[in-house]
Amino acid sequence: MDTKRLIPVAIICAALVAALSGCGQDQQAAGPAPNSEVTEATVVTVRPRPVTLSTILPGRTSAFLVSGVRPQVGGIIQKRLFKEGADVKEGEVLYQIDPATWQAAHDSAKAALAKAEAAVEPARLKAERYADLVKTNGVSRQDNDDAQAAYKQYVAEVAAAKAALETARINLGYTRITAPISGRIGRSAVTPGALVTANQADALATVQQTDPVYVDVTQSTGELLRLRRALADGRLRRAGADGARVTLLFEDGSAYAMEGTLQFSDISVDQNTSVVTLRALFPNPKRDLLPGLYVRAVLEEGVNENAILVPQAAVTRDSKGNPTVLLVGADGTVERRSIGVDRVVGGDWLVSEGLAEGERVIVEGLQKVTPGGKARAVEMDAANPASGPTGTSGPTGISGATGGAQPAATPAAHR
Numbered sequence: 001m002d003t004k005r006l007i008p009v010a011i012i013c014a015a016l017v018a019a020l021s022g023c024g025q026d027q028q029a030a031g032p033a034p035n036s037e038v039t040e041a042t043v044v045t046v047r048p049r050p051v052t053l054s055t056i057l058p059g060r061t062s063a064f065l066v067s068g069v070r071p072q073v074g075g076i077i078q079k080r081l082f083k084e085g086a087d088v089k090e091g092e093v094l095y096q097i098d099p100a101t102w103q104a105a106h107d108s109a110k111a112a113l114a115k116a117e118a119a120v121e122p123a124r125l126k127a128e129r130y131a132d133l134v135k136t137n138g139v140s141r142q143d144n145d146d147a148q149a150a151y152k153q154y155v156a157e158v159a160a161a162k163a164a165l166e167t168a169r170i171n172l173g174y175t176r177i178t179a180p181i182s183g184r185i186g187r188s189a190v191t192p193g194a195l196v197t198a199n200q201a202d203a204l205a206t207v208q209q210t211d212p213v214y215v216d217v218t219q220s221t222g223e224l225l226r227l228r229r230a231l232a233d234g235r236l237r238r239a240g241a242d243g244a245r246v247t248l249l250f251e252d253g254s255a256y257a258m259e260g261t262l263q264f265s266d267i268s269v270d271q272n273t274s275v276v277t278l279r280a281l282f283p284n285p286k287r288d289l290l291p292g293l294y295v296r297a298v299l300e301e302g303v304n305e306n307a308i309l310v311p312q313a314a315v316t317r318d319s320k321g322n323p324t325v326l327l328v329g330a331d332g333t334v335e336r337r338s339i340g341v342d343r344v345v346g347g348d349w350l351v352s353e354g355l356a357e358g359e360r361v362i363v364e365g366l367q368k369v370t371p372g373g374k375a376r377a378v379e380m381d382a383a384n385p386a387s388g389p390t391g392t393s394g395p396t397g398i399s400g401a402t403g404g405a406q407p408a409a410t411p412a413a414h415r
Helices: 003-030 100-136 141-173 221-233
Strands: 039-045 049-069 075-080 093-097 176-178 183-185 205-220 245-249 260-265 275-282 294-311 323-328 334-338 340-345 348-353 360-364 375-379
Touching (some): 039 323, 049 183, 049 340, 205 221, 205 294, 245 275, 360 375
Antiparallel strands (some): 039 360, 049 205, 049 294, 183 205, 260 275, 323 334, 340 348
C-alpha cells in the first residue's frame, strides 16, 4: 500500500470526526427547547359598588354646660357644703358666707319700711280731709295741694323702703352660694375662712354637665369644598336622612360605644389655620368622655354609588411617584396603566380615574410579569378559596360594602 496516499485520507477522516463531535457538543450546549408555559398572575376584577365614605378628624371633647361658681356678695366663707368631684343639683348650697352683716342690713331695711308705712297713714287721712274741706272753702287750695303731695311722697317712700328690703333679702340669700346648674363639681379654690368679694374674677369652683357632651373637630376648607363639589356633582349622595351621624375613636384607637349627631358647622373660617369648626353631640351616661379629652371623630360624608376599589398591594408607584397598576387584557397581554387614587378605604385604594368595570388588576405575581408579556389570570377568590365573598369581608380587606375610610390623603402621602 502506498503510504503517501494513506496520510491525506487519515487527515480527512480526522477532520470529519472532529466536525461531527463539535456539532454534538453544540446541540448538547443548546439544551432542550424553551418552556412555552405562560406565567400565572392573581387578579381582581373591577366591580363598582356603593361605599360609604367617611373622614376622620381630630378634636376635643367639651362639657355640654360649664358654670363657674362665684360669690355675689362679699364676706368670709364659713362652710364648704359639698364634696369635691361629686354630683350636685341646681340650687344646692355649696358655700355659706358669714351672714351677720347682711342680716343686719336686712333688719335695718325692714325697720325702715315699717317707719315709712307708719308715716303714710296720717298723711293719707290728712289728704282725704283736705280734699273734702276744699270743696266748701274750709281750706285753701294750696293747703290741699300740699297735703295731697305729702301723701304721695310718703307712698313713694314706702315703695322705696320695700325695694330696699327686697334688695337686703336678696343679698342675705346670696350668702348661701348655690349650684347654678346640675352636674359634677371640681375642686374648691377656697377653704373656710377665706375672704371672697362680689363678682370676683376667680371662680370658687366649676360645675360641668357632661351628659351629653360636645365634640369639637376641625376640617380644612379644602376638604369642605371638595365634599360640597362631590355632593353637587352627584358623585356622592348624603348618608342617611341627614348625613349627620358621627362616631368616635379614642386616642388608643378603640371605638366609643355610642353614636353622636352633628350639630352645626361654624359660619366662619379661622384665618390662621384655614379650618372650619364642626360640633357634634354625644350621649355620655357612663362619663367615659371627659372634658378636654383628645378624640378622633369619624364623620360620614356620603355614599359613592359606583366606587372602584383595588387592593393597596396592587398599586405601585412609577419614578415620578404616580400610582400605577398592571392589568391582564382579554388576550392575556399585561399592560401597565397610570390611575388616580383618592383615599384609603380599609385595605384598598379608592380609584378616581383610570379603571373601568370588568378590567382585571394584578394583585399577586407582579414580579413575575412584565408589561407587554403574557400572563394567565386567576381570580383572587378562586386562588384563595378561604377568602370571604365580595362585599362582606373579601380579599380587598373591606368589612361590608361600606368601608370605614381614612382621611382624604394625597397619593404622595403614601409613597
